[in-house]
Amino acid sequence: MQELMTYPRNVSLKNLETKTLGKNYIYYDEIDSTQKEMWRRIERNEIKNGTLIRAEKQSSGIGTHGRTWYTNEKNIAFSFYMELNCDINKIDGITIQIATIIVDIVEEMLGIKLNIKPPNDLYVKDKKIGGILTQTRVNGSVVKFLVVGIGINNSQINFECEIENIATSLKKEFGIEIDIDRFLAEFCNRIEAEILKRIGG
Numbered sequence: 001m002q003e004l005m006t007y008p009r010n011v012s013l014k015n016l017e018t019k020t021l022g023k024n025y026i027y028y029d030e031i032d033s034t035q036k037e038m039w040r041r042i043e044r045n046e047i048k049n050g051t052l053i054r055a056e057k058q059s060s061g062i063g064t065h066g067r068t069w070y071t072n073e074k075n076i077a078f079s080f081y082m083e084l085n086c087d088i089n090k091i092d093g094i095t096i097q098i099a100t101i102i103v104d105i106v107e108e109m110l111g112i113k114l115n116i117k118p119p120n121d122l123y124v125k126d127k128k129i130g131g132i133l134t135q136t137r138v139n140g141s142v143v144k145f146l147v148v149g150i151g152i153n154n155s156q157i158n159f160e161c162e163i164e165n166i167a168t169s170l171k172k173e174f175g176i177e178i179d180i181d182r183f184l185a186e187f188c189n190r191i192e193a194e195i196l197k198r199i200g201g
Contacts, residue, residue: 008053013185019196020050021080022188030057034079035133035149042147047081052188054078054180058151075169076130076152076180082192083145086199088136091143094195095119095134098148101190102130105183112174122152127168129153146195154178 008026016022031037034053041047058077084091099116107113114130115123122130130152137144153169155177171177 013181013188015182015185015189017189018050018192020048021082021192022050022052022184024048024051025184026051026053028053028055030059031055032059033149034058034077035135035147038079038081038147038149039135042081042145049081049083050192051081052078052184053080054184074155074177074180076150076154076178076183078184079147079149080188080191081145081147082195084143084195084199085145086143088138088141088143090198091136091146091195094146094198095132095148097194098132098134098150098191101187101194102132102150102152105186105190106170106178109178109183109186110170110174110176112170112176124168124173127166127173129168129170129173152178154180 008028011025011027013022013025028034028037034055037053038047038051041051055077056074096116096119099120099122102122103114103116112124117123117128120132120134121128122132130150133149135147135149137147153167153172155171156169157172158164159167
């Protein structure tokens, strides 16, 4: 069965200070998975360095251990692509660094402290609020590029029965939501700077 995919739109982020990350920003109202779409574009050789894909809704997002990550409206679901061509050791611990950047931005914007469950989960109290999926293409010891998918439950109140006791959102816990475009711009600024520092770009 063909997954629903709305027509993509190129949009722009305010306050973006990157060299490439987020400059090619593709938005879908609904898609199967931003991570899957990123890989489809890579395989078709239709990808630009720094591409960011975000969706308002995902029908079969990719979580850890092959689980589905559901995304409802106004939650945060995006993937980004960066070309590295560096020794694999230079990106050691990058997933934890991404999680730390997210925690710092949320705390600065909302005054809320999220917890990191290594290596790739974000929690509030004992409930999961977000996750990070880091994938690479490696040739020998050289990482050619990085594809990272990130999901954060922003405004969702009701969850599927199988996860309602273990998942939560910013709005459900604290009664507030994060400005998604502002978050994305700040995230791109910080993670690109971190990656370029690592690879000497």
